[in-house]
Amino acid sequence: MSEGTMQLRAQRDQRDKREQRERKASRLTRAAVCAAAVPAVLVVAGCSSDSGSGDGQDKAAAEKSAASQSASPSPTVRAAAYAKLPEPCSVLSKKSLEDLVPKGDSGKEGASNDTASRVSCSWDSLDDNGVKGSQFRWLSVSMLRFDSDATRGAGDELAHAYYTKQVGDAQSAEGAKGLKTAPVSGTGDEASVVRYDLKKKEGTFKQQTVVARVENVVVTVDYNGAGLAGEKTPDGDDLVKDAQKAAKEAVAAVAKANGGGADSSPSASEPASEKPSASASKSG
Numbered sequence: 001m002s003e004g005t006m007q008l009r010a011q012r013d014q015r016d017k018r019e020q021r022e023r024k025a026s027r028l029t030r031a032a033v034c035a036a037a038v039p040a041v042l043v044v045a046g047c048s049s050d051s052g053s054g055d056g057q058d059k060a061a062a063e064k065s066a067a068s069q070s071a072s073p074s075p076t077v078r079a080a081a082y083a084k085l086p087e088p089c090s091v092l093s094k095k096s097l098e099d100l101v102p103k104g105d106s107g108k109e110g111a112s113n114d115t116a117s118r119v120s121c122s123w124d125s126l127d128d129n130g131v132k133g134s135q136f137r138w139l140s141v142s143m144l145r146f147d148s149d150a151t152r153g154a155g156d157e158l159a160h161a162y163y164t165k166q167v168g169d170a171q172s173a174e175g176a177k178g179l180k181t182a183p184v185s186g187t188g189d190e191a192s193v194v195r196y197d198l199k200k201k202e203g204t205f206k207q208q209t210v211v212a213r214v215e216n217v218v219v220t221v222d223y224n225g226a227g228l229a230g231e232k233t234p235d236g237d238d239l240v241k242d243a244q245k246a247a248k249e250a251v252a253a254v255a256k257a258n259g260g261g262a263d264s265s266p267s268a269s270e271p272a273s274e275k276p277s278a279s280a281s282k283s284g
Helices: 003-071 094-100 155-171 236-257 278-283
Strands: 118-128 134-145 177-183 190-200 203-214 217-228
Touching: 094 118, 094 134, 094 236, 134 155, 134 236, 155 177, 155 190, 155 203, 155 217, 190 236, 203 236, 217 236
Parallel strands: none
Antiparallel strands: 118 134, 134 217, 177 190, 190 203, 203 217
């Protein structure tokens, strides 16, 4: 074998070895890439599996919650104690009217589109003493009844809120002088009297407002008096006593109209779902 031939064979062997090394390195690189790709595929597959399982669990939980809600009973509240109101112009006795409005005519009933929930009556009196002047009196009794309602609450709670509002309105009367507020005992579940003076060109008017709540009914008594044309101003303490007496009679009349005495009422512990009357809902 010539020297040239031997040299060519040696070069070919070196080239073959180099190509073998390159092919081996290429195979190792591809294996490493594939190995790195396998965990990513597994992770994706695992996430897809978990997501599907979570969706199933969420759907099952939603269906269970919906079934539970549909099976739950509707909310209930205490039944309203009183279902009706008395005739407003008959709540006070003849004797009381003679004391409060001595020269008054028969009462004037106020307009109402729902007499089971809202009624009122008013009287006025002018005792003319000729040149000595005259004594003026004005009396009003109004009653508002609240039904129990599952969305708004129990009737007595709604009445309490309205009672509080009525007292606040009386205390904020425009032009009131010497305003005083005091609790009234023995009249319903809660009661207050608001008194003040109003000075007008005709004279000084003594105003008394008694607000009382009995169960789910609010009674408001407005009573004022004045000495006109030279007649002396009436005594405020006497007028307050008369107004309180009228409020107590009106509260007793509410219980009587519902088949009970002054201190009796139906049980307020049983549930009810009746809707409030239209007029009481608007007022509340």
